Amino acid sequence: MDFLNLSWMEIALILVLAFIVLGPGKLVKTGKDLGTWIRKLSRDQLFRDVVQTTDEIRRYPRKIFDESLLDLPPHVQLQETQASDLETQSDAATGAQEESEPPSASSQIP
Secondary structure (H helix, E strand, O other), X not given: OOEOOEOHHHHHHHHHHHHHHHHHHHHHHHHHHHHHHHXXXXXXXXXXXXXXXXXXXXXXXXHHHHHHHXXXXXXXXXXXXXXXXXXXXXXXXXXXXXXXXXXXXXXXOO
């Protein structure tokens, strides 16, 4: 998982370097100031608008793709429904077959 395009190892390295450079006393004050700044930034309406806009831009290609699937020709839609029906039938047959088989001796633990 990345945060601001940094891996957790890079973040840990930055924190260790900050501890070495700033020292324990100044590190606490700097962390408090940074937390206050981030809190103010997250409550700012302009920042929220920017985040919302970037999320919409990021989801836009998927939205276009999903909307384009609504306009599939009828024969393609028929093929998709037939494929999904076959899949559900095979899942049901597999489930019924598993129920009818008696448990084997190797699966029983003494």
